[in-house]
Amino acid sequence: MRKPFIAFVLLGLFLCVLAACSASENAANANEPEETDNESTEDTSTDNGDTIKVGILHSLSGTMAISETSVQQAELLAIEEINENGGVLGKQLEPVVEDGASDWPTFAEKAGKLLEQDQVAAIFGGWTSASRKAMLPVVEENNGLLFYPVQYEGMESSPNIFYTGAAPNQQIVPAVNWLLENKGDSFFLLGSDYVFPRTANAAIKAQLEAKGGELVGEEYTPLGHTDYNTVIAKIRSEQPEVIFNTLNGDSNVAFFKQLSDAGITPEDTTVLSVSVAEEEIKGIGAEVIEGHLTSWNYYQTTDTSENEAFVENYKAAYGDDAVTADPIEAGYFGVHLWAKAVEKAGTTDVEAVKEAAKGISYDAPNGTVTIDGDNQHVYKTVRIGEVQSDGMIEQVWQSEEPIKPDPFLEGYDWANELSESLAE
Amino acid sequence: MQSTIIQKLLGHRIIFSILFILLLTAPLYLSDFRLNLLGKFLAFAILAIGLDLLWGYTGVLSLGHGIFFGLGAYCMAMYLKLEANAGGLPDFMTWSGMSELPLIWLPFQYPIVAIILGVLFPAFLAFVLGSLTFRNRISGVYFTILSQALVLVLVTLFVGAQNLTGGTSGLTNFETLFGIPMNEASTQTMFYIITVVVLAAIFLGCRRLVNGRFGNVLIGIRDGENRMRFLGYNPSAYKTFIYTLSAAIAGMAGMLFVLQVGIISPTMIGIIPSIEMVLWVALGGRGTIIGPVIGAVLVNAAKTGFSESYPDIWTYFLGLLFVLVVVFLPKGLTGLFETWKARRKSQNVGKHVDVAKSYR
Numbered sequence: 064m065r066k067p068f069i070a071f072v073l074l075g076l077f078l079c080v081l082a083a084c085s086a087s088e089n090a091a092n093a094n095e096p097e098e099t100d101n102e103s104t105e106d107t108s109t110d111n112g113d114t115i116k117v118g119i120l121h122s123l124s125g126t127m128a129i130s131e132t133s134v135q136q137a138e139l140l141a142i143e144e145i146n147e148n149g150g151v152l153g154k155q156l157e158p159v160v161e162d163g164a165s166d167w168p169t170f171a172e173k174a175g176k177l178l179e180q181d182q183v184a185a186i187f188g189g190w191t192s193a194s195r196k197a198m199l200p201v202v203e204e205n206n207g208l209l210f211y212p213v214q215y216e217g218m219e220s221s222p223n224i225f226y227t228g229a230a231p232n233q234q235i236v237p238a239v240n241w242l243l244e245n246k247g248d249s250f251f252l253l254g255s256d257y258v259f260p261r262t263a264n265a266a267i268k269a270q271l272e273a274k275g276g277e278l279v280g281e282e283y284t285p286l287g288h289t290d291y292n293t294v295i296a297k298i299r300s301e302q303p304e305v306i307f308n309t310l311n312g313d314s315n316v317a318f319f320k321q322l323s324d325a326g327i328t329p330e331d332t333t334v335l336s337v338s339v340a341e342e343e344i345k346g347i348g349a350e351v352i353e354g355h356l357t358s359w360n361y362y363q364t365t366d367t368s369e370n371e372a373f374v375e376n377y378k379a380a381y382g383d384d385a386v387t388a389d390p391i392e393a394g395y396f397g398v399h400l401w402a403k404a405v406e407k408a409g410t411t412d413v414e415a416v417k418e419a420a421k422g423i424s425y426d427a428p429n430g431t432v433t434i435d436g437d438n439q440h441v442y443k444t445v446r447i448g449e450v451q452s453d454g455m456i457e458q459v460w461q462s463e464e465p466i467k468p469d470p471f472l473e474g475y476d477w478a479n480e481l482s483e484s485l486a487e
Numbered sequence: 488m489q490s491t492i493i494q495k496l497l498g499h500r501i502i503f504s505i506l507f508i509l510l511l512t513a514p515l516y517l518s519d520f521r522l523n524l525l526g527k528f529l530a531f532a533i534l535a536i537g538l539d540l541l542w543g544y545t546g547v548l549s550l551g552h553g554i555f556f557g558l559g560a561y562c563m564a565m566y567l568k569l570e571a572n573a574g575g576l577p578d579f580m581t582w583s584g585m586s587e588l589p590l591i592w593l594p595f596q597y598p599i600v601a602i603i604l605g606v607l608f609p610a611f612l613a614f615v616l617g618s619l620t621f622r623n624r625i626s627g628v629y630f631t632i633l634s635q636a637l638v639l640v641l642v643t644l645f646v647g648a649q650n651l652t653g654g655t656s657g658l659t660n661f662e663t664l665f666g667i668p669m670n671e672a673s674t675q676t677m678f679y680i681i682t683v684v685v686l687a688a689i690f691l692g693c694r695r696l697v698n699g700r701f702g703n704v705l706i707g708i709r710d711g712e713n714r715m716r717f718l719g720y721n722p723s724a725y726k727t728f729i730y731t732l733s734a735a736i737a738g739m740a741g742m743l744f745v746l747q748v749g750i751i752s753p754t755m756i757g758i759i760p761s762i763e764m765v766l767w768v769a770l771g772g773r774g775t776i777i778g779p780v781i782g783a784v785l786v787n788a789a790k791t792g793f794s795e796s797y798p799d800i801w802t803y804f805l806g807l808l809f810v811l812v813v814v815f816l817p818k819g820l821t822g823l824f825e826t827w828k829a830r831r832k833s834q835n836v837g838k839h840v841d842v843a844k845s846y847r
Binding site: 123124160161162164165166167168171172175176179180192193196197199200201204216218256257258261262265285286 | 518519520521523524527578579582583584643646647649654655656657659660661670748749750751752754755791794795798799801802
């Protein structure tokens with residue numbers, strides 16, 4: 064007798080929770096009045112009203128949450144700063160946060176929700192190439208705007224995406240050149256098995272061939288792989304001077320730990336990583352990665368007055384233990400670049416904003432960044448750094464000026480064949 | 488007595504007809520985005536029906552249906568990808584170092600072949616696996632573990648054979664189906680209607696299947712496999728048939744999913760989604776056909792609803808929901824309805840007895 068009663072109470076409770084989400088009334092219950100309500104709000108364009116909606120779409124749950132949450136925080140910080148200074152076009156920005164859940168179809172679904180349901184003026188989001196590729200058709204179909212904050216493999220230039228992370232020629236190509244000049248010419252390529260390492264290494268191999276470097280090994284491990292003993296045995300027998308590391312995520316923790324346990328020091332073989340920043344070093348442990356190199360456009364230690372203020376504000380907002388890193392910074396200045404373009408265009412209309420964004424500059428923590436009108440990437444300074452015992456990265460080299468983005472590596476003779484085959 | 492059965496049947500038919508019409512007319516009162524979501528949920532509901540045949544009626548728990556869903560989805564996606572590239576190589580093949588279309592991709596140039604394979608391929612795999620395991624009388628938890636291993640093996644294969652499957656990124660960026668632009672609202676509405684019709688057809692077909700003699704045999708196998716064997720039935724043939732059928736249904740669901748969502752990746756077919764699929768059936772109420780449909784739609788709607796309203800903590804709500812239902816509603820949501828009906832019936836019976844007494 065008691066059980067059915069409890070069950071009914073529970074069902075009631077469950078329905079209450081569902082009703083609580085009525086702000087986003089789900090289609091299943093197909094409640095007619097609710098739905099018409101939704102449709103009428105949909106008609107209001109983002110330009111009317113007191114606020115401008117912008118979408119924030121990162122993984123807040125799942126394996127990528129650890130990296131993407133801090134980018135989301137930086138973007139919210141930028142939005143807060145803009146709002147404190149009077150907003151954009153005299154209106155406050157209203158962030159609509161969604162969770163991509165480390166699942167690519169979810170990224171596509173939520174991008175659709177932000178553009179069709181919330182009618183956001185722009186989306187800031189994504190981390191993995193797979194999440195970007197999942198959002199791309201949705202953003203193009205709805206003629207939306209996406210600001211993507213992470214360095215990536217290049218070979219893409221969607222008219223609806225602004226790429227604020229590094230193109231390969233702003234991170235990988237200069238790093239290889241620098242290594243050839245300063246560390247040696249025998250290279251071992253190690254990466255996770257997916258689009259970024261595969262494409263990056265295809266370019267590196269062409270570059271090594273042209274510049275007289277020597278490739279002694281190339282290994283790929285599945286994402287999330289944690290046993291590197293076989294790979295390290297190969298490294299030991301090949302004795303490369305440089306390991307070019309495109310591993311992503313947790314694999315780095317296992318790899319650096321096992322490399323250091325095997326007694327291979329940065330003096331014997333230097334590892335240069337392109338997916339390890341301050342945030343990841345916290346997880347790896349500074350003691351096992353100390354002395355190895357990274358290539359990025361920004362470090363927490365980068366010496367500009369803008370960065371001093373940025374680090375201070377970020378720590379004030381998210382605690383003294385919080386560190387800033389390249390993708391965090393790219394997410395941050397992406398919001399500011401968009402806001403500047405909207406101010407210049409005088410509207411949030413996508414075509415007008417894209418037109419206004421051409422050649423627009425912003426004094427970001429890493430220096431002045433400028434949007435390249437040809438491909439919607441940004442001019443960025445390249446920096447090679449060495450990991451210190453306190454987990455910070457100290458710059459050992461930087462490019463003289465911000466480098467023009469070249470996602471298809473068109474400016475490099477050795478990459479001609481590669482970019483032709485990859486650019487369809 | 489007879490009139491109540493007719494009434495009952497009629498009542499059900501009316502309820503189902505109303506539901507069907509409500510679903511069919513959804514394009515009139517839902518926004519394009521919500522309609523697309525509902526279409527996705529209904530594709531999941533199709534899969535849940537197949538899973539219910541297997542688990543609810545035959546008592547075989549498969550924690551590996553994601554893979555059949557995935558095979559159907561990939562078959563469709565391969566065709567769509569080829570059509571989007573208009574004869575050229577898909578982008579991921581180029582960066583994986585391929586120079587021409589691999590042999591297994593060739594049949595997928597033809598949409599009809601792709602659609603047929605999307606049903607036959609999962610069915611074939613299930614048939615092979617089913618006949619091998621059931622004939623050897625591997626059942627219960629051993630079969631469940633085996634189905635889980637199958638997922639693990641195939642997902643690793645899908646991720647590893649990057650040059651053939653697109654690896655972890657999966658397949659996306661489709662443009663046309665039979666030359667019709669896929670992403671337009673009218674095309675999506677068409678896909679939705681097709682999904683509703685397929686769901687209704689599979690729902691009615693499966694109800695007919697389980698309500699007759701055949702269904703009784705299935706339930707007999709579930710409740711006492713050896714007895715059925717002694718009665719002269721061959722349980723392994725029945726089990727293999729149902730396993731194959733539910734895999735084919737899952738493949739169909741996968742194809743409808745890709746058409747509406749526009750992307751398929753290994754994260755959609757792995758162990759976690761496979762377990763989720765079983766949860767839909769458990770939540771709705773297994774062995775009822777309608778329960779899994781309700782479960783699939785409700786769980787996914789809750790998932791979307793929670794994650795939109797509370798993007799930071801939605802996973803806790805979903806977890807709580809699962810725990811509560813499993814603890815307090817072991818027979819699922821439809822079980823609740825059954826208890827209510829049973830109580831009412833017993834009250835009625837009590838009344839009759841009273842009446843009889845007073846006449847004596």
